[in-house]
Amino acid sequence: MIIVLVTLRDEYISSSYATKHIIIVSKGVESKMKARKAIIMGAAGRDFHNFNVFFRDNPAYRVIAFTAAQIPYIEDRVYPPELAGSLYPQGIPIYPEHMLEELIRQHSIDDVFFSYSDVSHEHVMHIASRVLAAGASFTLLGPRDTQLKARKPVIAVVATRTGAGKSTITRLVADVIKEEGLKPVIVRHPMPYGRFYPVQHFKSMDDLSRYELTLEEEEEYIVHLEHGYEVLAGVDYAKVLEEAERHSDIILWDGGNNDMPFYKAEHTIVVTDATRAGHEMLYHPGEANLRGADTIAINKINLVDESTVKGIVERCNAINPDARIFPVRSEAYIDAPDRVRGKRVVIVEDAPSVTHGEMREGAGSYIARMLNCSIVDPRAYAVGSIRDSYNKYPWIGNVVPALGYSKEQMLELEHTLNAADCDAIILATPADITRRLRINKPVARVRFTAIDANKPGLREHLKDVVMKMIHKHG
Structure with missing residues (x-):
């Protein structure tokens, strides 16, 4: 007896998504195959998109969980039922990535789909090895299965x-x-x-x-x-x-x-x-x-x-x-150079670039040196998750990552900057933290062209x- 699962995917026309699942079975074999149980590994981005376009209305799979990495405070949530679709009336739970093996064993997972970015090839294969050792298959979805076709160029x-x-x-x-x-x-x-x-x-x-x-x-x-x-x-x-x-x-x-x-x-x-x-x-x-x-x-x-x-x-x-x-x-310019020229400054950089992006410093340090600033090491003043980031990402130089994934973390960023013994802040992240935080020092913003x-x-x-x-x- 041979069972063949054929998945036919229509072209996306004006954002519409159609998937047909045809199960061909020989006589005497059940006409319905059991759905494969899956985990989607992500970081609140690609993972949800892959679910929406490939898994949401796909009876061949049952997504048991998402796992979350890279970004703090995004686990221990639920992908909501209104987005998950009719196959998931309770939504889909999101767990921290360190629980991967436990989830595979607990739910007898068949397939793990890796769905986040900016990680080394070595990292991807270490994850694959963890999955394989736990007994599941490891998969990367490609553009044909995940890209939407637009009516506009x-x-x-x-x-x-x-x-x-x-x-x-x-x-x-x-x-x-x-x-x-x-x-x-x-x-x-x-x-x-x-x-x-x-x-x-x-x-x-x-x-x-x-x-x-x-x-x-x-x-x-x-x-x-x-x-x-x-x-x-x-x-x-x-x-x-x-x-x-x-x-x-x-x-x-x-x-x-x-x-x-x-x-x-x-x-x-x-x-x-x-x-x-x-x-x-x-x-x-x-x-x-x-x-x-x-x-x-x-x-x-x-x-x-x-x-x-x-x-x-x-x-x-x-x-x-x-x-x-x-x-x-990439030319950097600063909106108020006289606020920082020749002064003792703390530099705030774009968080993803200096954390998992592995940049030691960015344009803020370049501008500071150009304006003869003295760069203050901010680590002695860091608190909470800001302090912890220097241990988690040891390559970070004398800069503050602009971490603000929660209200609590934004308060920790505010405390760190206000406690720093410096004359001014060079803000090299695109976000204008002066709109969100009360900073007790002059701030100059860096922009790029x-x-x-x-x-x-x-x-x-x-x-x-x-x-x-x-x-x-x-």
């Missing part, structure tokens, strides 16, 4: 590591689209660290308060809003796509970490970080992004020497000879890309 901006400068490049693309008389809408990779909103539409700064964001969520939206661009995010990216199609001529995917796009793109730009040379092929799924890129932007070349940039170009050419490669300068290192450069190339899209779509 999509340009995706992704990266090889978090903190490479995706959002800066995304704004450059948005500027080019706007100059051609078209309206871009930016769709940001999900970060449901607080409430599970199916769709979030940010049109103005007031919306940042309306959605009760964490500090990490705000830092990904605020600069786009300051430049006049609408931003969409949420948890249900089919519904997000429908909203984006209503409000845009071209959709811009601004990725999170080094994750792959959720939408099928007509053109994919991958950003590499010159200050982390060699990482291009060492992290998941950054290497996959690089191999599939149409355009590669080598960002922050002004912070390294020419030989470093040359090495990155050679590695990129070796694995993706068809991609166009453009060196880009992408500038072509060569002429013609990335901007001229993007104009050609956009013009071809306009011609193709009329």
Whole structure:
């Protein structure tokens, strides 16, 4: 007797999702197969998207749990029934990742699906080994099973590591689209660290308060809003796509970490970080992004020497000879240089970049040295989870990670900065913490812009890309 399970997936048309499951059995065999029990490993982003598009209405699987990593305070929640669908009337529990083996054994799990990003290839295979040793199968879902197809053209901006400068490049693309008389809408990779909103539409700064964001969520939206661009995010990216199609001529995917796009793109730009040379092929799924890129932007070349940039170009050419490669300068500027010039400062950096992104320091330190500041070591003043982060991520230099995943953690950040013996704060995270915290010292904010290192450069190339899209779509 032979039992064959065939899964037929229709193309996504205007965000609609259709899945047909056909079970073919020989005579005398039960016509219904038992669903395979699964765990989805994630970090409040890719995991929920994979569930929504592959598992939610799929009777071949029963998702028993999500596990959570990288981001604090996102475990011990429940993916709500209204998002989980009719197969999950109680929702789906979320557990910390350290419980993985216990969950596999307790529930006799058949399959574990790895669904988060910006981790080394070695890390992925250590997880796979844990899963296999516990008796389950280990799987990575690919673009054909997870990407949604849009009715509007999509340009995706992704990266090889978090903190490479995706959002800066995304704004450059948005500027080019706007100059051609078209309206871009930016769709940001999900970060449901607080409430599970199916769709979030940010049109103005007031919306940042309306959605009760964490500090990490705000830092990904605020600069786009300051430049006049609408931003969409949420948890249900089919519904997000429908909203984006209503409000845009071209959709811009601004990725999170080094994750792959959720939408099928007509053109994919991958950003590499010159200050982390060699990482291009060492992290998941950054290497996959690089191999599939149409355009590669080598960002922050002004912070390294020419030989470093040359090495990155050679590695990129070796694995993706068809991609166009453009060196880009990431220029940092500070809004109030006189507040910090020559003074004793504490530097606050983007948290994901200096935590799991493994950056020792960022643009704040660059600006401080440029303005002859004395950088104060903040570790002696850190409290609570801010203090703990230096032990968890020992490569962090003399900077404060802008951790604000909860109200309690934001208070710990506020206490750390107010207790520091310094004259001023250099704020190099995109989020404006002065909107959320009461800081007892002057604060100067750092901003970034992408500038072509060569002429013609990335901007001229993007104009050609956009013009071809306009011609193709009329």
